[in-house]
Structures are given as structure tokens and as C-alpha cells.
Amino acid sequence: MLVPVLLLVSDGGQRPSVVSPVHSGELIVLTRNGAACHFEDASGQYSGLETDMINEFARQYGYRVRWIELNNVDQLVSQLVQQQAHIMAADLDLSAADQRVLRAGPAYLPQAQVMIYNTDSTQPKNFSDLLGKRLAVVAGTQHIDALNSARAHLPGLRWIAVSTAWEEQLLDSLSHGEFDAVLVDSASFALARHLYPNLDIAFTVGEEAPLAWQFPKNTSPILWSQVQQFFKTIEQNGELDRWVERYYGYVDQLEDTDISGFLERMRTTLPKFRPIFYHAQIASGIDWRLLAAISYQESHWDPYATSPTGVRGMMMMTTDTADKMGVTDRLDAKQSILGGAMYLSELMALQPVRLEDPDRVWMALAAYNQGQGHVEDARVLAQHRHLNADAWCDVKQTLPLLSGNLHLYGVKHGYCRGGEAVIFVESIRTYYDILKKYEKPYTPSLEPLDLPGSGN
Template identity: 50%
Template structure:
């Protein structure tokens, strides 16, 4: 007798519960049907290894004090954690977490979330000690986790493409193609808005970053994006045709997220940590490092830069790369400096007599051995060497990116005036080695009560502040769109402005 398909199904069901498997197999195989014997034997054997209960949840990781290591979940993002051109990890969240680990005397290991909406559940399951991922404090999240002291205030914003009419209120978003990151606080706020505007709809996408959605917005692939103001500020420099339509709700604070059931040691330490770095200015300097330059350029400036990046830069790209070969300075930084000086015009001349693509003075050109300041190759090479000279004059104890930012300021205003600004910083109990603090004291060099008390006297100190900010922004844009150059025999491994490499 042959075994029918219906009988096989019944036997499979019984075998999944491991009930008298061998008896079932031999009972229905007495006619020697080898094929069905093999099928049932395989199913029976597999069924024996199954159970009625699901696998147990993973155990929480050991307390940091016990393991000697802090495990932190973060996001691979320009506002959180990313690898720069030199292979080093940087980012605001990275820098804060590393400082915190150093303060509590523990090692640190970062775990990058694959999806944004994995972050809170992973914290709740205690598979990490906390999340440093640019999470805003919201009522819904506070029911699931507990937050450290806040460290940055952001505003949710409705962003649109300026090629189309500007929406003025939430009602104008009805029927629009809106995209937000799944699991983000934007979803919570949209859900609240939907109570007032039932026709409001949106798409929750699994991309990790709002920055990607803002790029899509700039490319006319979506109509509306909601994102935090710090992310929008950065994205506007890469997408000049996007803008803020209006603010969405009240500002929110960002903070680290901890499990409510975890060992409270790190949580309590984090509150003390943020209290300290707010008081001593460390937090201000870190935020300024990543965001202090993003709001200077107007939209026409960005449009003009992007246009010349495509049309003019190709003529000089190889010259900038050759300058990197001789100095070790990232060619994109040299190019950003050149654009700030002349908009990559090799014939540029100022009323004060500085000339050429890198706008060299006569004295500087003589010092650098330049025969013709209007020769772009000579000008670029000399400008890069002069920037390197300025950088090497900065005290060796000053780390990057401050070292290069100070060198850029010196390129503009002169090393003597930079030193005067550092003296003023000391007098005001600020950090003379921090660009964030020198941005406060450099403008004082134009005020008699201050410049009369230092060696080199008056200077238009506000100019180098704007000069450096603009270069930083141009550099960011070049990093996004232009590939790094890796010469065969680099002079040294530069980390100039490395914290902004994506």
C-alpha cells in the first residue's frame, strides 16, 4: 500500500510534537516504500529538535564596572559617529562618549544601529549600556527609557524644496508626499498633528538619517521632509534649493538613553559629566566644532560655489592634489582656501595689492619663491606651503581640528595678531588653544580698549572668524562631492579638519 499525501501531512504534524516517531514511520512503511520512508525519517528527526517554547531572550550585557568596558549604541551619521579620511572615528556623539569613558576610567566600544527604530528596543533589552545617537527627549520615549542630562537643544522643522510654493502651516501639508525616518520623534509629532488634521499622511522610511531624506528633497524625489534643525543647517549647505518652511512644535533637547532597569552607576555618572562639561565650556567647544560654521553662507553663495565646483575646479584639481603631495594638507582644504580667497580666479587682484588664485601678498610671494603670482600652479603651491608654515607655528600641544583652524586664521590675519587674540583669551579665562574661544577674542582686536594692550595692535579681527567659517563650509561641501586624494608617497598623514570628513 502506498502512503497518500494527506497521510504524510498528518504524520508531519504528529512528528513535530515528537510522538512515537519511529512507530509511525515503520507502521506506514511496511510495504517498503523507501522514498516515503526517507521523507518521514527526515521530518521526524527535525521535529524532535523543535520545542513549543520560543528561545529565551538574550541576557543583558554585564555592568560596565564589572566588564571594564562601556558599550554604546550610536548612528553612522555626520551628527553622531562616522569615519573620517584618515580612518579615525569622529562626530559629536563619539567625542562626548569617549570623553565620558575617560572620565569614568573605562574602555569604550561603539555599536552602530542598523535601523533607527532598533535603538530604543536595544537599550531596553540592555544589550548596550546606553545610546548616544542624537535622540530627542519625548514623552513617549520617557516611558521606555531614562535620559541623561540634556546637551543640545534642537527644533523640529518642516523642510520644502524652494522650486515649489512654500507651505505656511500644517494644513498645507495635507496631500503632500512627506517622508520621515521610521521610529523617529517626527513620527510621534506627526501622529499628534493628525488628531487635528485627520487627512494628514506620511511615509516612514527605514533609511537611517534625515540627511539622506533631505538630499532626496533637494533632488525633487520627495515634497516635504521633517528633520531637526542641526541636521537641516548642515544639509542646506549641500542642497541650496531646500529651506525651512516653518518650525514644527516646540524645541526638544537631545540626550543619551539608558535602560530603566540597568545598573544606575553610568546613568548617575552621566548626569555629573554633562553638568561639568557645560560649566567648564567643553560642551560649547564640541558643539561649535561640528556646527559653529554651518550658518554663515547665504544660499546664493552656496549655489555659486556648487556651480564653480563643477565648471572651474576641474581645471585646477590636479594642481591642488600636487600641493597635497608636497604639504600633506588635504587638497580639498587647499581648494576651499583658494575659493575663499579668489573664487578660483587666477587673475584676482585686491585693492590692497594681494594677487592670484591664493591672493598672496608681495612679501609672502617673495618668501615662498613665487615668480609670478598670477600663475595658478605657482600660487596654489605657495599658498599651501604658507598654510603649512602657519600650522607648524601653532604650539604642538594644540590638537586637531583647532590646530588647522588657528592656522587658517593666521593665514588671514597674521600670526602676530593670532597670538594677541590668544593673550586676550587668557586674560578672560578662556582657552587660548580653542578656536571656539578665539572666535570671541579675535574681534576684540578692532576695539581700542583691547588692541592697545597687546603687542601687534589693531586688526580687523572679525574678518578671520568669517574667513575660517566660510572655508570650513566649502571644505565640507568638497568632502561630500569630491574624492580624497591618496598620493603614492604622502609627506605625512594629515588630519586637517578631519572631524568633518564623511
């Protein structure tokens, strides 16, 4: 649960510093709402790269976490400088001025500063091309330093420093023509670019500036030592790579034209089938938006889709799978979606109990595409290569190996087109991410669903 935002004392007084978590057992963390930081996922749990790392750090050292979400960089920095929290984990590169009053922890994610433009207009090649243009940046970030440096050579360079929005909001405004360019972190753009097919990188600015947690200057030596050891451990055991893959590993899978087509069909085609996906969620317990993402990847929401290999319908089912799931007409949208949903539910139940979401979901999707036996083979290969057989980011490295004879020794199910399974899963992850942004979760009610007729 989030606690109320801490407010600064209005009369200029100074609150007492928070007690070290080493003594209190409570770790107070400043963050912001965003895809890489702290957001409520489809299951109602808080997720995000920063959230996962903080929660694991707290678990290892026996702390309970109290999160404080704030609205802008100035508030975050002010609270940390006044020692009203122990850590700031907010996916931010701070300005040089802020960095001087805080202490950065170990770097964990390299990123560059990138100038983003709307592809409906001419691509700027450098800062000179932005003279007289509407350029925006989040106030209090390292981007201000980069712009000040550029203005030393181009006195006419102007920009808007926005203190009431984050980079995600700036990208949305750019997409709608409210700005001509925005300067953001490459990691922020990587997470958002599939939502805005009309945005692209114009040019890179300055040097890489890796992300890191921030601390008060006089942070507890014990806490500081624990953080150093934590990052050393997660880098060595591969856990950091797995977290990064979970949130960033699929972002470059689709082309802009794929995204544009998907967004258009969300507007024109999806509404017709939305009640069927709702019904399938009730029956299977699987988020309707994930089922819709699978169906789009399979058939582009075409009930009559048929492949050269004979799979057919909205969920592109084989005859054997359709028979197993009681689907008598694969071209009936209702039967196909419900059958596919129940089949995926069965595959999710086949995954080892120790698998955690979302890895369990991605493994089940790979099995939906190539079969559970081949996924098990890929997991065996992962173990042989000293990878984590329970992590999708490692298993997706070994699935493509199943298409080569050199690697078939010791696997039970032989050849498969494992690379196709990886593309299948990663594409669905992107479509699902878009659907989660634009489509609301479905909460069943007592009112009956108005399902379209058969064959629609």
C-alpha cells in the same frame, strides 16, 4: 574599530544583559553613521559630536569603548531595551512610546522640529498646506507623535514613515524632488543646509526637544551617576560649548547664493585645478580639499584674481609672502597653490604643540588671513577674559576686538581686521565640509600627475 552589528535572537530568546562597564571596563555604545554621531574624518579617525563626548567620558572613567552602528531607530531601541548596550548616543529624539521604555540622560543640545521644503516649490505655511503632498519622516522618532497630533485636527494628513534612512537621506531626497516636505530636527538641518541650497525651513512644529543620551531603564546606578557628573562638569568648564561649536559653529556663515555659486564652480572650474591641489597635498601634507576650500574663499578659483590691496592669484598672496615661499609668478596657478599650501603648513607648525586638531587648523587659517602675531594677541585677550586660548570657539570671540582701540592695551601687534579673519575661517569650514561630502580624499599613487600648464 567597529564591531559587527549585534543581531536579535531569531527564535525569540533573550540574550543575557551586558555586564556593567564598572565591572567589565568596556562601555558598549549604540550609534549611527552621521555627521553629528559617528563618521570617519579626513585623517581616518572617527569623529562627531556624540563620538567626541563618549570618548571623553570613557577617558575620564577609564573605560574602553566598543561602538555598534545600526541602521534604524527600531534596531537601536530594541538593542538598548534588551540591554545589549549601555548607552545610545545617536543624535535622535525618540517617540513617546520609545521614551517610556528607556531613560534619557541630561539634555545637552536644544533643538526644534522643523518642516523643510524645496524652495523650487511654494512654501507651505502650516500642515493644511501639506494635505495631498508627499510628506516624509524617519520612523520611530518624535516627529511621528507631532504628525499624529496634527492629524487629529486634519484627518486627511498623510505621510511616509521611512525606516531605512536617516534625516540626512530624507533631506537629500527632498532636494531631488522625491518628496514635497520632510519633518526633521533643527540640528540635523543645520548641519546639512549648506549642502542643499534649495532647501529651507517652512515652519516650526511643536516645542523644543533637546538631545540626550538614552539608557536602559535599569541602568547601573554607578554609570548613571558618572554620566550626571560628566555633563555637569563639561557644562561648567565650557567643554560642551566647544564641542558644539566644532560641529555647529560655522553652519550659518554663508548665504544660499554663496553655496549655489560654489557648487556650480565645483562642477565647472574645480576639475581643471584638481591635479594641482593633489600635488600641493603631496608637498604639504594638507588635505587637498582644505586647500581647495581656501583657494575658493580667496579667489573663487580664479588664477588672475587681484584685490585693491595688491594680493593676487589663486591663493591671494602678498608680494612678501610670495617671495618668502619662492613664488615668482603669483598668477601661475601651480605656483600660487603650492606656495599657499606650504605657507599654511608653516603656520600650522607655528601653533603651540598642545593645540589639537581642528583648532590648530582654524588658528593657522586665521593667521593666514591676518598674521600669526594677531592670532597670538587674540589668544592673549582670550586668557584675560577667562576664555580658552587653545579653543577656536573662544579665540574667534576675541579676534574682532583687535579692531577697536579700547582693547589694544597690552597686545603686541596692535590693530587688525580680526572680524575678517573669523569670516574667512568660518567660510572655509563650510566650503571644506561640502568638498568632503562630494569630493574623494586623494591617495597618492606611483603614476605622475597630469598638471595643467602655467597660468591656467
